[in-house]
Every structure is written in structure tokens, then in C-alpha cells.
Amino acid sequence: MIRTPRRRREEPLDHAELARLLPAPGDPELSSDRLNGLEEHLMTEIRNLTSDTAPDTSPHTASDTSPGTSTGAPPVGAPAWSRAPRPARRPGRRPVLVGVAAALVLAAAGVAGLAGSSGGSGRAVAPPTGAVPAPVVQVVRGSTAGLAGAVAEISGAAARAELPEPGPGQFLYVRSEVSWLVSWEGADGKNRSYVDEIHPREVWMSPDGDKGWLMEPYKEAVDRDGITLDDPEGGGRTLNSPSYDYLRTLPTDPGLLLKKIYDETGGRGNGPDQQAFSTIGDLLREQVVPPKLAAGLYRAAARIPGVVLVDDSVDAAGRHGVAIARTDEADGARTEWIFDRETYTYLGERTVQTRDAEGIEAGTVRGRTAVTDRAVVDAVKQRPAGLGDAPPSA
Numbered sequence: 001m002i003r004t005p006r007r008r009r010e011e012p013l014d015h016a017e018l019a020r021l022l023p024a025p026g027d028p029e030l031s032s033d034r035l036n037g038l039e040e041h042l043m044t045e046i047r048n049l050t051s052d053t054a055p056d057t058s059p060h061t062a063s064d065t066s067p068g069t070s071t072g073a074p075p076v077g078a079p080a081w082s083r084a085p086r087p088a089r090r091p092g093r094r095p096v097l098v099g100v101a102a103a104l105v106l107a108a109a110g111v112a113g114l115a116g117s118s119g120g121s122g123r124a125v126a127p128p129t130g131a132v133p134a135p136v137v138q139v140v141r142g143s144t145a146g147l148a149g150a151v152a153e154i155s156g157a158a159a160r161a162e163l164p165e166p167g168p169g170q171f172l173y174v175r176s177e178v179s180w181l182v183s184w185e186g187a188d189g190k191n192r193s194y195v196d197e198i199h200p201r202e203v204w205m206s207p208d209g210d211k212g213w214l215m216e217p218y219k220e221a222v223d224r225d226g227i228t229l230d231d232p233e234g235g236g237r238t239l240n241s242p243s244y245d246y247l248r249t250l251p252t253d254p255g256l257l258l259k260k261i262y263d264e265t266g267g268r269g270n271g272p273d274q275q276a277f278s279t280i281g282d283l284l285r286e287q288v289v290p291p292k293l294a295a296g297l298y299r300a301a302a303r304i305p306g307v308v309l310v311d312d313s314v315d316a317a318g319r320h321g322v323a324i325a326r327t328d329e330a331d332g333a334r335t336e337w338i339f340d341r342e343t344y345t346y347l348g349e350r351t352v353q354t355r356d357a358e359g360i361e362a363g364t365v366r367g368r369t370a371v372t373d374r375a376v377v378d379a380v381k382q383r384p385a386g387l388g389d390a391p392p393s394a
Helices: 015-021 032-053 096-112 147-160 254-265 272-285 291-302
Strands: 131-133 171-185 191-196 199-205 212-215 308-314 320-328 333-339 346-353 365-377
Touching: 147 291, 147 308, 147 320, 191 365, 254 272, 254 291, 272 291, 272 320, 272 333, 272 346, 291 320, 308 333
Parallel strands: none
Antiparallel strands: 131 191, 171 191, 171 199, 171 365, 199 212, 308 320, 320 333, 333 346, 346 365
């Protein structure tokens, strides 16, 4: 007798059956530093790719006066960092890297919940290694009162600054102290705000932007000896991938500067005004900016709607000063550029959460930087006199 074979069920297997048939999953572990490094690299590549491929948008003309005061709600870099903004953007010449970086970050995100988990909850039982609780401060209300006078002092000091001029074969050197927000969800399901411990970051860049080096040994994604920032393909520079030589070509008139910024960055970020403010901040954070251009950038920033003066802010080195600031209405993060009260020189940057949002408490300091040295040196990993040279390559 010939039997008709029974057809196999076409319904999907249930979870129990799959668990019986498949081997048990491994327990991969990726540190928060590594994940943050991958995320930072991905976001930088995406921003740079967008800057190279985004369609043109219609020009946006900013008002010559800033409206009203900030929300001043009770209380980042990073950005929003992140937006966060984080360190200066590097040019993205190889779009394929975006796909590779995306795959790495997605894989990292997939296992991040497993690392250090307990009882199958998928939540970390301890904060990321090296992270400390984020400071919480009382947000000082910002106002347009006194903004014009402060900007006049700040731009005047910038124009008079005697900054180093790089020669052939030399490199621009910038040293900073930095700290950025680290997200963490506790075992109880509640978000906690942690930040990197404040640590040094050093960058060397050639004037044309084609050669460079980064040392940030605190970051696991960066070797202790640093990583190259070389861009062997070279190519044109933009506001989102500037070099010192490129900055020297920009107009210094604040009106012309602001128009160029809106024209080139409109349609990106959280609105044209916030993107213009963020772009200027990126140019100032980790660059040696020609004095007259720096003065023009500060005057241009004062014309962006929503920009206010904050009477007191503190950088990553603990230095107090006045600040030019703007709140990103999308997430409530206020970025503050901090200046010395007496000399009006640029000190650093702070990002403070102005309202409860996405599990981040109002008043949380999301990011801090402090520029401690800008100089011209003869080679990468060479430090200015008095700081000593970086360790040689292994």
C-alpha cells in the first residue's frame, strides 16, 4: 500500500520550539566606550555624507535682532550631541563607510542590553565603565538684555587676538578637556544620566585638512597612541568639513557669513536657526580660527533668533564666564559658548538640559569642554613647548 506522505506544517514554529532546535545564544559584551565611539563615528560620517549630498534649499534670511528671552525653564555637547555635538567634524569622502559603521552600531546596540544583564531583564545592573553621575545645576535664565554689548566685547577681543600662523609643513594643535553624556537604563527601567569623566583630547591638523591625528586615550575606540585623521583623497572643504585654509576664504562680514551658513545648512538639523548656531559652534570648538573671521562669526551668531546672553556658566576646567547661548527647542538642550569675564576670550562650551525630556532631568549637564591650548607645531604628536611630546608610535 502506498501511503501519501503527510505535508509538513506551514505554520511558523513557536518560541519554545525554536529554543529547542537552535543553540543557545552567546553573551557578547561591548563596552559603553566602544559603543559611544562607534556611534560618534557613524554620526560624523552621516553628517558629512549629508553635507556632500543634501539638495540645495531656499535661502533663509535671519532677523537682525534676537527675540525675547529664553524659556529659562529649570534646568550636553552632546550633542546633542548628540547631537552632540561633539568634536569637530571630519570630511566624509567614502560613503561606503557609513554602511559599515551602521552595521557595527546596530550590532553593538543589539548586544548592549545583554552586557551585564541580570535575570533576563536586558537592563544593565551597573553604569558604564568610567562614567560618573552627570552634574545637575540650576539653569540661569538667559536674556537678550546685554547681548549686543557682550558680543561687541567678545568680537573685539577675537579680532585683536594674536594667534599662531601655520607655515608650510606645520600643524595646528588644539588641546581640550571634554566630557559627554552617557545613557544608561537601570535594572528598574528608569533612565540615569551619566557622563564621561572629564579627560584630555588633543588634535593635530594640517592647514589644508588633509593630514591629522587625534589622541583621546580615555576612549576605547581610540588607541592610546591615537588614530589618524588623514584624508588621502583630499577634496573641497565646506562649512561641515572645514580646514584652516578654507576658513581663510570665508567672508568676515557678519551678514554675508550668516547668509552663507543658512544657504549651506538649511534643511538640516532641528530647524535652520538651530543648525546655523550649531555650525558656528562647530567651527569655534576645535579649530584655530583667523581673528577677523572669529569676530564675524560671533556677530553673526548674535543675529540668530533665540540667541541669548547667560550671566554665568562653567567650562570643563571649572572656569566661570559669561555665555552666548541658544536652546534647541526640539529636545530642550541649551548650548552655551563660554567667555572669560575680563578678557572675553573663548574658554569652552557647556550643554545643559532646560526641561525634563527623554528621561534626562532638567538641569543635567549633558556635555562640557574647555580649550586649554592652541598652537602651531612642526609635526603630529608634537606638543607646544612646556607640554612635552606625545609618546612615539608602537
